[in-house]
Amino acid sequence: MSTWQPKYIAIEGPIGVGKTTLASRLAQSFDAELVLEEPQDNPFLERFYRDSRRYSLPTQLYFIFQRARQYQAMRQADMFEPVRVTDFLLEKDRLFAQINLDDDELALYDLVYEKLAIDAPVPDLVIYLQAPADVLLRRVAARGIGYEQGITREYMERVSEAYARFFHHYDRSSLLIVNTGQIDLVNTDSGFATLLDQLRGLRPGRHFFNPGPADLN
Numbered sequence: 001m002s003t004w005q006p007k008y009i010a011i012e013g014p015i016g017v018g019k020t021t022l023a024s025r026l027a028q029s030f031d032a033e034l035v036l037e038e039p040q041d042n043p044f045l046e047r048f049y050r051d052s053r054r055y056s057l058p059t060q061l062y063f064i065f066q067r068a069r070q071y072q073a074m075r076q077a078d079m080f081e082p083v084r085v086t087d088f089l090l091e092k093d094r095l096f097a098q099i100n101l102d103d104d105e106l107a108l109y110d111l112v113y114e115k116l117a118i119d120a121p122v123p124d125l126v127i128y129l130q131a132p133a134d135v136l137l138r139r140v141a142a143r144g145i146g147y148e149q150g151i152t153r154e155y156m157e158r159v160s161e162a163y164a165r166f167f168h169h170y171d172r173s174s175l176l177i178v179n180t181g182q183i184d185l186v187n188t189d190s191g192f193a194t195l196l197d198q199l200r201g202l203r204p205g206r207h208f209f210n211p212g213p214a215d216l217n
Contacts, residue, residue: 006124013129016140018186023087032083046147056100090120131181179210
């Protein structure tokens, strides 16, 4: 039986779970093109964390325009058939819009989204990383990005619950759900090797990976 080799892998999950680190390490391991979300380019994001009510809409609109540019560039590169790893899905933008916007703002956001008509390629595989809110908050604190330090447990739980609901119904591509609560799969060599072994034996479909310390190589 031949080994399945997805050409487009997207990493998703809540804030601080390790999406960008894992995407970067996988791209290096698979000699793949790396496309990152780059939230630091959003000029409204730091202001959003200081005053979410005032800056939610411009923050979300910036992200959706940013995503349109990224997917356009990805589509233009598709003729070269690159192996690609990203740390985002298009759907995550509306997930956050639903959390952060009031009804009128969400209606405006949806109108803009519809007019953009973003042609997003569908990943062959999505890796959804999850962890308890306490673990996520510790990881956010450890990475030391100043404007993230005000994230509350309530907000982190809302984000985590929104992701859980979304992926409960997700069926657009193969899906690997990884519980990272017990071990660090992305910032330690042994943890990453454990996940890499899991990926190399993966078949298309929906899968769950719930490793503990005993699973470390």
